[in-house]
Amino acid sequence: MKLLTREALLSFRRAPLLSALSVTTIAFSLFTVGLFGLVALNLRQALRGLEERVEIVGFVLRGTPSEAIAVASQDISGFPEVKDVSYVSEEEALQRARNELVEFRDAYRDLQVNPLPASIEVRLKDGFRDAATVERVAQRLRGFGFIDDVRYGREWVQKLDSLRNITGLVGLVIGLAFAAVAVVIIGVTIRLTILQRAREISIMRLVGATNWFIRGPFLLEGALKGLLGGFLSLVLCYAGYLLFRDKSGGTFAGLVFFDPEHMVLIVIFGVLLGLAGSLVSVGRHLKHV
Amino acid sequence: MIRFGNVYKAYPNGALALKDVTFHVSKGEFVFLTGHSGAGKSTIMKLLFAEQKPSAGEVRVSGYNVNALKADDVPRLRRRLGVVFQDFRLLEDRTAEENIAFALEVIGARSDTIAARVMRVLTQVGLSAKSRAYPRELSGGEQQRVAIARALVNDPAILLADEPTGNLDERATRGVFQLLRDINAGGTVVVMATHDLDLVRQTSYRIIEMREGSVVYDSQVDEAQAETK
Secondary structure: OHHHHHHHHHHHHHOHHHHHHHHHHHHHHHHHHHHHHHHHHHHHHHHHHHHOOOEEEEEEOOOOOHHHHHHHHHHHHOOOOEEEEEEEOHHHHHHHHHHHOHHHHHHHHOOOOOOOOOEEEEEEOOOOOOHHHHHHHHHHHHOOOOEEEEEOOHHHHHHHHHHHHHHHHHHHHHHHHHHHHHHHHHHHHHHHHHHHOHHHHHHHHHOOOOHHHHHHHHHHHHHHHHHHHHHHHHHHHHHHHHHHHHHOOOOOOOOOOOOHHHHHHHHHHHHHHHHHHHHHHHHHHHHHO | OEEEEEEEEEOOOOOEEEEEEEEEEOOOOEEEEEOOOOOOHHHHHHHHOOOOOOOEEEEEEOOEEHHHOOOOHHHHHHOOEEEEEOOOOOOOOOOHHHHHHHHHHOOOOOHHHHHHHHHHHHHHOOOHHHOOOOHHHOOHHHHHHHHHHHHHOOOOOEEEEEOOOOOOOHHHHHHHHHHHHHHHHOOOEEEEEOOOHHHHHHOOOEEEEEEOOEEEEEHHHHHHHHHHO
């Protein structure tokens, strides 16, 4: 184990330029993945903000006793998808209209009779704000006898749905593409190291070192490069994030950075990429000699 | 120790490197493999340390059947052999003792025994005073001695030397050859491929002469036949 570590570290000292090149390429590959991850993360954050506003409104028939509405509200808030239910009485609806629809304030003030119906507003839990669930809950609301009409932004919810799917898909595809590029680059740099040390490897084989023993230092070297590259990419991502946030003049002040879990994942991903690249290169080399 | 039975070796293009080669080497023997370049000496060496497998026939080395050797067994066989080449194959960025220690480290030898074992073989080849020298600081003969020390450090049953004196001047050649004779005197089988006929004639060791992939002369077999006539 000591030898393994020594041999792996030795290659950093012997070929500092090549090692730096490997680490930098890994860092930049991961940086690209990371930047896209940040965009996706912030887009999702923004979408979540929009999603919060997905709401189903059931208009209540005039003259429905408030006890019936209270029982129904209780019932609805028991649905597994439902986050909360609030009842808006006729008077509250009128008050809201007066506040929000400034242009008609005068018209509402002179009214003798309140034309606005009472309503039940239903908000859904996180993760249930897709078109199918909204439609299902709306259907159930219609089932109550005193509900006159149910409204929700059907098209708007559907658009949100497809936007969410597209960003997820694009993120996945681009992320995988860059990960593949990273594996190839790491493979090539490790291959250069291997060619540089071909003599050493041939001697190791000659004196009876097992293939796993020969692979060991290279795998560790790849993993180490991946680890360093992963850290470096996080630093780059953070620098990019700060730059973008602060130079945008406040437009993107609400941008978020990765959680600690995400950061750990990125570094682990870097290590895996390093391992994969060196495994491919060493495997091919050992097969050929 | 070594048994070649009707061995054929074909190159990928179909040409034969070895044609029907048969010989046995017993314990304690010193054998010269002679012949022009391309006669098949190096191919025999490669079969002996399982770098290649025979196309037909049987190759057995130190109890291992090279024909049926599994990938896992190749390192095991090689740990029982020492191999020396014309070009020494030392690592330029390590000292003499580090080169030898490397051979022990990579087969997982106990680290507390390595230093002593390295010093023992360096003394055996007469280089204990130059243990800290890098290959570029050593003469050709000295570099070959380091390579021999590396081959010996695992106490091999068989030492394979492929043109070990090919790059050396006459004086260094004599020294390296004497070292190989001493090693053989200690009980190790030595198989030495060479085309230095002066060296071969100096001694009465067994000679196997190759030509175009076939054995054309084996002193052991041919002299035995001459005696019976």
